[in-house]
Amino acid sequence: MPSRRVLLVDLNNFARYPTLPIGYLTAVLRRAGCAVQVFSPLALGVQGVARERRPHALSLPLAKLNYRAAVSTNRLVRNLRDGLAARRLSQLTAEHDKVLQEFDRTLQREKPAAVLISTYLMYFDLCTAMCAACRRASVPVLVGGPYFAQPEVVDEWIGIEGMTALATGELELRVPEIIEAMVAETDLTVFPGLFVRDEHGRAKGSFAAPLKNLDDVPIPDYSDFPWKCYPNRIAPIITGRGCAWGACTFCSDVTSTAGRTFRSRSPEQVMSEIALHHRTYGVSQFVFTDLKLNSNVAMWRAVVAGMQIAAPGATWIAAVHVGAQADRDNGLTAADLRAASASGCVRLTTGLESGSQRMVDRMHKGTNIERTSRYLIDAAAAGISCRCTLVLGYPGETATEVMASAEFLRRHHHAIERVSLNRFAIMTGTGFHRMLQRNAGDFPDAIPLTVNHRMAHIEHHNTASESPDYRRAVMRLLEAVHGINDRDMNRRAAMFEGVM
Numbered sequence: 001m002p003s004r005r006v007l008l009v010d011l012n013n014f015a016r017y018p019t020l021p022i023g024y025l026t027a028v029l030r031r032a033g034c035a036v037q038v039f040s041p042l043a044l045g046v047q048g049v050a051r052e053r054r055p056h057a058l059s060l061p062l063a064k065l066n067y068r069a070a071v072s073t074n075r076l077v078r079n080l081r082d083g084l085a086a087r088r089l090s091q092l093t094a095e096h097d098k099v100l101q102e103f104d105r106t107l108q109r110e111k112p113a114a115v116l117i118s119t120y121l122m123y124f125d126l127c128t129a130m131c132a133a134c135r136r137a138s139v140p141v142l143v144g145g146p147y148f149a150q151p152e153v154v155d156e157w158i159g160i161e162g163m164t165a166l167a168t169g170e171l172e173l174r175v176p177e178i179i180e181a182m183v184a185e186t187d188l189t190v191f192p193g194l195f196v197r198d199e200h201g202r203a204k205g206s207f208a209a210p211l212k213n214l215d216d217v218p219i220p221d222y223s224d225f226p227w228k229c230y231p232n233r234i235a236p237i238i239t240g241r242g243c244a245w246g247a248c249t250f251c252s253d254v255t256s257t258a259g260r261t262f263r264s265r266s267p268e269q270v271m272s273e274i275a276l277h278h279r280t281y282g283v284s285q286f287v288f289t290d291l292k293l294n295s296n297v298a299m300w301r302a303v304v305a306g307m308q309i310a311a312p313g314a315t316w317i318a319a320v321h322v323g324a325q326a327d328r329d330n331g332l333t334a335a336d337l338r339a340a341s342a343s344g345c346v347r348l349t350t351g352l353e354s355g356s357q358r359m360v361d362r363m364h365k366g367t368n369i370e371r372t373s374r375y376l377i378d379a380a381a382a383g384i385s386c387r388c389t390l391v392l393g394y395p396g397e398t399a400t401e402v403m404a405s406a407e408f409l410r411r412h413h414h415a416i417e418r419v420s421l422n423r424f425a426i427m428t429g430t431g432f433h434r435m436l437q438r439n440a441g442d443f444p445d446a447i448p449l450t451v452n453h454r455m456a457h458i459e460h461h462n463t464a465s466e467s468p469d470y471r472r473a474v475m476r477l478l479e480a481v482h483g484i485n486d487r488d489m490n491r492r493a494a495m496f497e498g499v500m
Helices: 020-031 059-070 075-089 096-110 121-136 151-157 172-184 267-281 297-310 334-342 357-362 369-381 399-411 431-438 468-485 491-496
Strands: 005-011 035-039 114-119 141-144 165-167 194-197 203-205 234-237 285-288 315-320 345-353 385-392 418-423 446-452 457-462
Touching: 005 020, 005 096, 005 121, 020 035, 020 114, 020 172, 035 096, 059 468, 096 121, 114 121, 114 172, 121 141, 121 151, 141 172, 151 203, 165 172, 165 203, 234 267, 267 297, 285 491, 297 315, 297 334, 315 491, 334 345, 334 369, 345 369, 345 491, 369 385, 369 399, 385 399, 385 468, 399 468, 418 468
Parallel strands: 005 035, 005 114, 114 141, 141 165, 234 285, 285 315, 315 345, 345 385, 385 418
Antiparallel strands: 165 194, 194 203, 446 457
16 A cells, blocks of 8 residues: 555544544554544634533532423523523533644644544534535545445435545454545446435445454554643553443444444553553553453453553443352452553443332343342442432432432442432434334333434433423432542542543
């Protein structure tokens, strides 16, 4: 392959550490002899999504007001709330013009042979503007990201003017070939996972099967990221793609391009990567971005056993799945958690989702409330900061079950240090969406309002939110969440505060 100059655009949601997909693409392209430059809005002082800010004096009343606006039956109120939320959510949205102007200058200065944009669905307008700039400069551009895994989303995005193709799969190993085909203007639909727009304006192409051997992908190259812009020097690591449970009906992560089916890397390659980042970038903090690090219990224990050998003095955080079966090894016994703490594990996130076992079962979560309780107590005793996620408003939830979640948080106030409370959203392609399509009558309290395939989202109204008892229960839950999140975090885990 001839040497090519390639510009990688990083429109990601994380402002605390480098982006894995961009790191993988950089490593693959440099291995193929390409000259790579990374365009990161963070280097301009423009951050992505702000994650879980510390509460302030008005946080609780604002959270209550925000909930009332979010579930309002008045479309004007909802639209106003959603518009304000979108602008607050990401500086990339609020500072669209600043990012675009610098991108245009970079495009003119570097004159790349091709541009690759890694994006989330929320940045459609910015991607549209960047593709228009590439078209003016006669530069082919490939757009890709984790959530281009559904035909309806592809149909919405394929109409972007100036976009050469849309990547819908794990194509990092084939990107050098794809760039050559883009430059030569040959048929891109020969690559499974690429879609182009045909003469009728429709999407033409095919979806690719999940990548099987993850060890074939080189260790990500983070040398082009603006390390000085991060509050702490943290490197992301992923040991496997997908989730070994993979059945939660609300989860959109398992519908993403890399989330379909569970596959694991070898422990040897993972530990080599940790050691390399420790040596190369001076990193001693690591975030495992696996959906559940203990999906492969052997991998979980390999990380615990090898972390201090690969990166002496390192600290790390991860997400885990507790599971429902007491006789099934999940790697999370009290002894396992003490060993994890000794290896540098300072925070673990798990999906509680509800304090009601009926709701947990309804979500197909595969967990048991009492076993989760035991895990939280054991993890806290081991010195690990515990973070939980909760889902509010899943169809079928009653005021009594919202109160059960609030009560669970109160009973575990000293074991849990952070709670991420998420209002239930219908994401297209999820298990819930498929169930709703099969029989909407099973969910009479979930009334679909509008479908936004561009964002893979169905706006809906939950009639339970109209009940005074339900709303009072939500207020109690918000108070319980605030009471936990307002506490100081475990000193060992403080450097990871705000990191997902």
